[in-house]
Amino acid sequence: MKTTAAIGIPKLFSCQFEGKLLDAFPFEQGYTPASAEAYIDFVKQELAPQIVNVAHPRYIGHMTGPVPPLMHELHGCMALFNQNLVKLETSGIATHIEREVIGELHRIFFQKGEEFYKYYTPDPDHCLGNITSGGTLSNITALSYALSKKLSNPEDPSASINNIGLLKSMVNKGYTDIVVLGTAHSHYSMNKAMRLLGLGYQSFIKIDPAILKSAEGRGMLSGMMENYKKAGTLVLALIGVAGTTEAGIIDPLEMMAEVAAEHDVHFHVDAAFGGAFMFSDKLADKLQGITQADSITLCGHKQLYLPMGISVCLFKSPELAGYSEINSHYQARKGGIDLGKYTIEGSRPFSAFIIHGVLRLIGKEGYAEILESNHDRARYFGELVAAHGSFELYNTPELNIVLYRYVPTWLRTRVKKGTLSKTEQQELNRLNVIIQKRQFDKGSSFVSYTEIPDASGSGERVVWLRAVLMNPYTSPQDLQEILQEQETIAAAVIL
Template structure:
């Protein structure tokens, strides 16, 4: 079933084709000639053809409706089925193992491609990637060095350059010079957004503290000895409170500690308070704190909100601070001519993280970190005697990971097979779905829309009848807020265990009450999800509310 959101495009295409087919050859030619000057019909036909082809890759007609996981089994009970610790003495056949897998494991896995599973950033994949992943396994390339990857390494660098050009849009000469130049890198491929963020901050730290590229200061001396030599008392990261938790990991790994992450509050409009940001930067300078990086978020994982990237970029330039944009979720918005303005200022970033397994629709385990300056990665290079040597193509010099598969083949393939227009369609469909879902929620008395969606993430919560009037008048007590949190948590947990529809939950700060609230979080990126599916999610939640009330008497 083709997505309802594009039925009108397909109908228009069919009507147009039928009209042309009914004409005589001369009439058809004249009709075609009449449409060429404006290209209106040709553009419409090309758009519809692209949409049909891309949706076919996701094979929505093969999606099995129903549960996305086996219902009515608790996680504790499921865990008890996996307590064997003794290694089998004798081998079993492949068929026997698969039989065991299909009986004991797969019924309880999650069908992340289900059109009603809309709670996380894991969705349906285009079918060509399954064969491509099998090819990657057969090839068994290792992109740590040129001797175990050869052409696949150059292909990865080419794919990185395509994304780099989307973000930074430098000249043709720039890319011709740098794509395959030794000791210059437009970015790296990592196994996840967390590793990409850590890689960016590692480069920022070293570039800010070392006197030159390939310096061994931080290899031989402690971080705090180098800081002291540079005249600093300590080191910090600055960003909004919506920073991803991977930045906490980065702070720990890089030796800062989470206490040295300085959070900037939002202003009354819900945007990062740039005035407060500058005040905190000046305070850091007065206290001789080295600001490792200013972090901007392009699509938070909880709400999809985007920081004011242009303003953050200007502030970073003013104070000479590395500007890193965590765009793990939101950067693919740049494919859409209609919505790419939401990312204005991302080109000012010194580094950018993109998660391929999110809105690039790639398998789990691939993210990209782009660097504006092709030589910045040299500040984080590590060499070995047998590989990852200087003046070679070996990528292992620059990545935190050592051995790495050729999963970037999926990236290169998707960028070609889906293309800019295909990704544009997928991004715009997701944002349209979010807008539809938000309007649907806003019209229902049973639910409260928390925020207008910026991208394709929608936050809302259930409001019992007896609290709706008090919510409208902003008269909820602390106890009633806690009760709301409990109710919504129960709904979400029950929804997951029943396995027919799914949304996730998160905790947001409610400025009206200065309290944390539990809300539902929906991620609308599955091209197979229809308006009917979204309606069913809400109906399922209301049914669960009735069940909970009956169970409690």
């Protein structure tokens, strides 16, 4: 046997920095290795200057924004706690805090009564939602759990899809095909979900969002569901988006919820970006109908300003996750409180701590203030673009994403009349891509771009500059100067 001295504590393991909350940690502190200072230098001098400054007020290109500086401490603290939410034995009170936080978010979206939360929030045999590492995983979770439910077999669990797989399960249930309905502007994570679940991209049916929103929307949607049913095809789910990634558009959630319910179709709302507007009593109306969803994706790292890697999938029914419960012999056992039995992920960080913290430090009111200012900022920028002769506005922003494009003098009339030739359209696309890229390369401002099908239905794609107004530090002057810079770049490109 080795003696105590021979085993010892490896010195390199215990090197440390300082932190304000460190004395909350119950374990010994070690020493600072010589190389730590060198690494700090690397971070300060090489790394930090070359990351993308997503916190900059003129970085308005993506759904990645600044995080409040308190995240440094909360996140660092989470790291040192190092709780693993897969089970109680590695998480203790953290498991209860995760349930509490999910209950609080569930209440904001589904607005059930006090008794509901009193019973279901802590109940080991029920689950109101999953904290996941991202929106894609939240969307995958929703579709996967809906599928497990739809192709479950309560009389004989050994004949459920979970056990026998998709193919045999479809044969047993008599389905010839399975589709998911969404719109052409659904997030591309739906493709990832369709691939993973074995359904395939082509079974994600993309409805024209404009028709869906029109007076014919309800009839069309209902008719589609009817026809699929007649053909022996299972309509697994209908996907609504609350704040599309490309343009921040909100699908007609209420109508979709009603039609889905009529046809017993799972209604999932991808509110990864827009869901945060539920925190504002003034703006929550924009998401009318979301309360009727069967499941909702909300990303903490979007408009809750949490650090990257924190998302939630909320389930209206506390029973849904039960259809996908998985147990093992050493944890997540049947009947236990361990959260691991209800999540796709296994070991998971104590992200609930960050959500718990911001709900108390920023709070619903704090978020309302931020979200309302984002909305104001987008309206302001939309008006600025519309009033500016050199730019065309795509539409009045519904939330806080503004699409627009630069139009050179000689094309302005034809743009207004909608009489651009195909060649001119392509030229305009190229010009806007160049403007976007040059501005990014210059590095003082950043707007992204996207491509959206031409409104005429010609199949042509139109490039639009895309501004996501979610940085609380972005001022009207920043926005004016961003446009100015784009105009200057355009002038240089045209010359």
